[in-house]
Amino acid sequence: MSEKWEQIESLIEKYPDLPPEAIFKEDLLTKGISFSEDALRVASGFKPKAYFIFSFDLVPIEEMKHRENLRAPEEICLVGGQRDFRRIIVSVRLNPNSPYQVAISDEGEPVLRLEEEEVAGVQFQKTPECYHRTLGNGKPIADIAPTIEWGYLLYLTVFRICQYFGSQQECQFCDINRNYRQQKKSGRPYTGVKTVEEIIEALEIINSTDSDSHAYTVTGGSITSKLNEKSEVDFYLQYPEAIEKRFPGRWIGKLVVQALAKEEVRRFRDVGVQIYHPNYEVWDRKLFEIICPGKADYIGRDEWIQRILDAGDVFGPSQVIPNFVAGIEMARPFGFKTVSEAIESTSEGLNFFMSHGIMPRFTTWCPEPLTVLGKQNPEGAPLEYHVQMLRTWRDTHEKYKLAPPSGYGRPGIGNAVFSVSAFMDVIRSGSCGSDSHDSPKIEMGKVGSENLGRKRES
Numbered sequence: 001m002s003e004k005w006e007q008i009e010s011l012i013e014k015y016p017d018l019p020p021e022a023i024f025k026e027d028l029l030t031k032g033i034s035f036s037e038d039a040l041r042v043a044s045g046f047k048p049k050a051y052f053i054f055s056f057d058l059v060p061i062e063e064m065k066h067r068e069n070l071r072a073p074e075e076i077c078l079v080g081g082q083r084d085f086r087r088i089i090v091s092v093r094l095n096p097n098s099p100y101q102v103a104i105s106d107e108g109e110p111v112l113r114l115e116e117e118e119v120a121g122v123q124f125q126k127t128p129e130c131y132h133r134t135l136g137n138g139k140p141i142a143d144i145a146p147t148i149e150w151g152y153l154l155y156l157t158v159f160r161i162c163q164y165f166g167s168q169q170e171c172q173f174c175d176i177n178r179n180y181r182q183q184k185k186s187g188r189p190y191t192g193v194k195t196v197e198e199i200i201e202a203l204e205i206i207n208s209t210d211s212d213s214h215a216y217t218v219t220g221g222s223i224t225s226k227l228n229e230k231s232e233v234d235f236y237l238q239y240p241e242a243i244e245k246r247f248p249g250r251w252i253g254k255l256v257v258q259a260l261a262k263e264e265v266r267r268f269r270d271v272g273v274q275i276y277h278p279n280y281e282v283w284d285r286k287l288f289e290i291i292c293p294g295k296a297d298y299i300g301r302d303e304w305i306q307r308i309l310d311a312g313d314v315f316g317p318s319q320v321i322p323n324f325v326a327g328i329e330m331a332r333p334f335g336f337k338t339v340s341e342a343i344e345s346t347s348e349g350l351n352f353f354m355s356h357g358i359m360p361r362f363t364t365w366c367p368e369p370l371t372v373l374g375k376q377n378p379e380g381a382p383l384e385y386h387v388q389m390l391r392t393w394r395d396t397h398e399k400y401k402l403a404p405p406s407g408y409g410r411p412g413i414g415n416a417v418f419s420v421s422a423f424m425d426v427i428r429s430g431s432c433g434s435d436s437h438d439s440p441k442i443e444m445g446k447v448g449s450e451n452l453g454r455k456r457e458s
């Protein structure tokens, strides 16, 4: 058995309380996936990767000799095969040098292999009807309102650039600005600032052709000065406001922007946003300042954390879902040297937030080569770290008896669709509220103290 297979098998044996599928998923998200030419040919007939915000690839586009950036799918579904995988959805992070490859078997079926040995069967997602349509101005839906999470989430990156600019300000794991430049250079239609009219027109098409989507996320880069003469709040507010006016309650409205002051957060709630993601990225104080220099300078860690708690009063703590990027706390040269130190630090953050009813969640770090941390750490964080993080998140979530996060669809292995980490896959059946299925009209969790008895104005 190769060293790689031995590592995976020993982790599966060491952590029998985790689904093996989730262990493979974390490894795939860190190491990326390559595609054989045959698999690319098949995959290109299915829903393509839309580059919904970052590159989420392990190589830049200019190193993709087979034009994988145009032909690979957004996500793959691993199912069946020799290990009898339960269905699990994995975001495609391209890496032609990955030990994992999607290929076509002798029977003509797509399969995932690790070093030539089969891991599981692979399914691709059908291209949604709306992807065949364009707006009146010719822009494709995949540019304006792509879907991810196997169709569950409409991802509306309305501003594809961040005003934290350059290595002194940008978050050190983020390639939003460089990815924007490489996509434009590659010729992909890639709108930097989407208008409200474009978003509404795209949603009209989606609304009339699609029944899979249950939520939308409005997001984009931070605005430190003005954009189109609008502040960050005024700029981002116009989108959910228009969406909820035109399609009241049709989707669960989510917002990913910086940690805002309470009175600003209220404005989003009042137009109909239901879930707020003020992402804190990394818990450790020193690392936050090094890895997120712009956020540390403009807002500061203590204020950021206080604003997350304050937002709980507005939306309800369970509707405040700040993300952290799992693994960056181990990035050289400043990160923790051992898995146990990293887990201990991040666990402190999880306990802090979850003890307040806030619902931190994580995405698995993709060490993109266009970022400062990715350049220095092309191998990412160790798989043992990611596996322990899954358990730590799950166990802390169970310890505080929290319901599964709202706005993510059904939890648990075989059900979950969140594709950029396995945190939804490891929620156990029977844990608090895990058998519920959220929808735009039924939300789980407590309401905020400010929200009691309040009606949405939309």
Ligand code: SF4
Pocket (backbone or CB within 6 Å): 161, 162, 163, 164, 169, 170, 171, 174, 175, 176, 220, 221, 222
């Ligand atoms: S705030 Fe940080 S993570 Fe967010 S877009 Fe800007 S640089 Fe990227």
